[in-house]
Amino acid sequence: MKALRAAVTKACSMGLLLLNSSAWAQPASTEAKSPEEVRTFFLTNVPEANEAEDILTDLRNMLPQSHVYLVSSRGAISIRGSADEIERAQKVISDLDRNRKVFRLAYSITEMEGGKATGARRVELTVPANAKCVVKEGSREPLVIGSMKQESEKPSSQVQYIDVGLSIEATIEGSGDAVRLRTTIEESSIADEKSGLGVQDPVIHQTKLEGVGTLTQGKPVVLGSLDIPGTTRREVIEVVSEQVQ
Numbered sequence: 001m002k003a004l005r006a007a008v009t010k011a012c013s014m015g016l017l018l019l020n021s022s023a024w025a026q027p028a029s030t031e032a033k034s035p036e037e038v039r040t041f042f043l044t045n046v047p048e049a050n051e052a053e054d055i056l057t058d059l060r061n062m063l064p065q066s067h068v069y070l071v072s073s074r075g076a077i078s079i080r081g082s083a084d085e086i087e088r089a090q091k092v093i094s095d096l097d098r099n100r101k102v103f104r105l106a107y108s109i110t111e112m113e114g115g116k117a118t119g120a121r122r123v124e125l126t127v128p129a130n131a132k133c134v135v136k137e138g139s140r141e142p143l144v145i146g147s148m149k150q151e152s153e154k155p156s157s158q159v160q161y162i163d164v165g166l167s168i169e170a171t172i173e174g175s176g177d178a179v180r181l182r183t184t185i186e187e188s189s190i191a192d193e194k195s196g197l198g199v200q201d202p203v204i205h206q207t208k209l210e211g212v213g214t215l216t217q218g219k220p221v222v223l224g225s226l227d228i229p230g231t232t233r234r235e236v237i238e239v240v241s242e243q244v245q
Helices: 002-025 049-062 083-096
Strands: 037-042 067-071 076-081 102-113 116-128 131-148 156-173 178-194 202-216 221-227 234-243
Touching (some): 076 083, 178 234, 202 221
Antiparallel strands (some): 102 234, 178 202
């Protein structure tokens, strides 16, 4: 009997020990989730829609638990999340939505023949950092692309207009003393000769220069030169950058 009682007592003690161990092993109750807030931030220095989309993507990657929405028509980003998440979002937006520097690009297009300058043109663009600017100078020329004839009406022509002249596209990347320029310079004109396809089908002369280069403020950079089709002349193109804001 004594041996049986000892065995029972030992078993009960071990059971109590296991119960106590289980009680200690139970995880502590999770804290209540912080209340959510809604805040809207208006972007003041982001003119391009794709830049606002980039900020939206950054916020969603950095704050995966919060809900971030872009209202493109208002230039605004709305966030629903905890106070800590909204504070972090405000810092990110402040860092990305800063006043950007503005540069003036002065293009000089010099016409050369036999090693001598015979004429020059100057075109100036004002371009914000990390943005694109396009300028066109010339005319829109009509081009007959077909005709229609109905039983009770006279034949009528279908006309399409094409841009003829000078076109410059510039994008500034960076904001320091040395910035990167991506540019396309295209020039076109209507030739005197005809294509031979039709009386009203013109021949269009076209030259195009695309390039990427680093600009130091106030120092001219030669982008390249273009031969003028149908002539012995060529154009030398250079650009000077100046920070204005």
